[in-house]
Amino acid sequence: MAGLRFGLIGTGFIGRAHAIALKAVGTVFGIEAPVCELLADTTTDSAAQAARALGFRRSTGDWQALVADPQVDVVDICTPNHLHREMALAAIRAGKSVYCEKPLANTAGEALEIVQAAEAAGVRNHVGFNYIRNPMVRHARELIRQGGIGDVCGFRGYYLEDYMRDPATPWSWRCQRSLAGAGALADLGSHLINAVHFLLEPVARVQGKLQTVYPVRPDPRDGRPRPVENEDVARALFETGSGIPGTFEISRIAGGYKCGLGFAVFGTRGTLTFDQERMNELRLYTDGSPPGERGFRTLLAGPEHPDYAAFCPAPGHGLGINDLKVIEARDVLRSFAGEGDPWPDFREGYRVQRVMEAIEQSHAAGGWVSVPA
Numbered sequence: 001m002a003g004l005r006f007g008l009i010g011t012g013f014i015g016r017a018h019a020i021a022l023k024a025v026g027t028v029f030g031i032e033a034p035v036c037e038l039l040a041d042t043t044t045d046s047a048a049q050a051a052r053a054l055g056f057r058r059s060t061g062d063w064q065a066l067v068a069d070p071q072v073d074v075v076d077i078c079t080p081n082h083l084h085r086e087m088a089l090a091a092i093r094a095g096k097s098v099y100c101e102k103p104l105a106n107t108a109g110e111a112l113e114i115v116q117a118a119e120a121a122g123v124r125n126h127v128g129f130n131y132i133r134n135p136m137v138r139h140a141r142e143l144i145r146q147g148g149i150g151d152v153c154g155f156r157g158y159y160l161e162d163y164m165r166d167p168a169t170p171w172s173w174r175c176q177r178s179l180a181g182a183g184a185l186a187d188l189g190s191h192l193i194n195a196v197h198f199l200l201e202p203v204a205r206v207q208g209k210l211q212t213v214y215p216v217r218p219d220p221r222d223g224r225p226r227p228v229e230n231e232d233v234a235r236a237l238f239e240t241g242s243g244i245p246g247t248f249e250i251s252r253i254a255g256g257y258k259c260g261l262g263f264a265v266f267g268t269r270g271t272l273t274f275d276q277e278r279m280n281e282l283r284l285y286t287d288g289s290p291p292g293e294r295g296f297r298t299l300l301a302g303p304e305h306p307d308y309a310a311f312c313p314a315p316g317h318g319l320g321i322n323d324l325k326v327i328e329a330r331d332v333l334r335s336f337a338g339e340g341d342p343w344p345d346f347r348e349g350y351r352v353q354r355v356m357e358a359i360e361q362s363h364a365a366g367g368w369v370s371v372p373a
């Protein structure tokens, strides 16, 4: 994995997190650091300023120049959703490895086009589903696989935030179908669906209901009401391929919730619960205690859990959200060097997109909708 040279496109919320991770990953994991080679943003000036702040060697106001640049090995896409398809396809055509933020595209059809192009060209690829990198989420997966809660018989998943709770919050690209695709479902739900695929197995059937509570928001240019074209809330029942039943509740207007990505996994001998707002904890209930002492134990993240020790030798001191991106960057470097598991790759991004689309179809037509295998 010697010194892969990164070209980062987009330096907003998540582009900055990628830059921090690329800078830290070599130190944290004691591996060859990637090279922060080239950065692109919308203008020459904004790109130059971001490159200075984030420690990139060069910058450009033209993302296509970044994709074509012979000194770039990996194209790292951190732009709004509608740009992922065009940028990923261009990078694949140029033979670059591609690291793309979620959701992979705006529709399942677009996602499939990207997957097929990447697979035909044989380029390595990865989607930024960072929450499954959490040592406690990975510990939960290991516990489930080892039978620590018996046979899994149910799942309750939620991803609740309130970043659009206030009806006066201005309209943004996330409200427009052609720029964002679905609303809360794509922005938040994509992570939750990926978590089910990580912890259990692929979702096979869904029955969904969408809700747009605030149909207009003030246009940031002139304050006039501008239509919101996608949902604020998505709810669904689901079943996995082997028939495990579950529920999803996803909202961008859930007052009080800031990063409420959580789940409960119910087994025949116990229950596991996790909440990203308390991301260093896993709660475990197992049968067997005497009456009066039955209840959840709280496990605190520590060096016994996957990758924690790379950050800190002491238990209970805690990792943060940017650390999940550092772990993800290590996995991307490994996979792009042909040394590690490439999952979650573009095919997983496409699978997630098909589940989202099935929820939308169920909302429109009613009843259960199968997710194509």
Ligand SMILES: NC(=O)c1ccc[n+]([C@@H]2O[C@H](COP(=O)([O-])OP(=O)(O)OC[C@H]3O[C@@H](n4cnc5c(N)ncnc54)[C@H](O)[C@@H]3O)[C@@H](O)[C@H]2O)c1
Pocket: 009, 010, 011, 012, 013, 014, 015, 040, 041, 042, 063, 078, 079, 080, 081, 083, 101, 102, 103, 128, 129, 130, 187
């Ligand atoms: N994995 C996560 O937890 C997570 C969190 C937040 C966002 N995201 C995803 O990351 C992507 C970006 O979201 P964000 O919140 O960072 O958005 P943002 O609006 O904060 O930033 C977008 C960036 O892209 C740049 N950009 C826009 N058009 C461009 C163009 N044509 N050429 C070059 N740069 C361009 C903008 O200038 C800005 O720097 C989205 O797909 C989103 O779903 C993922």
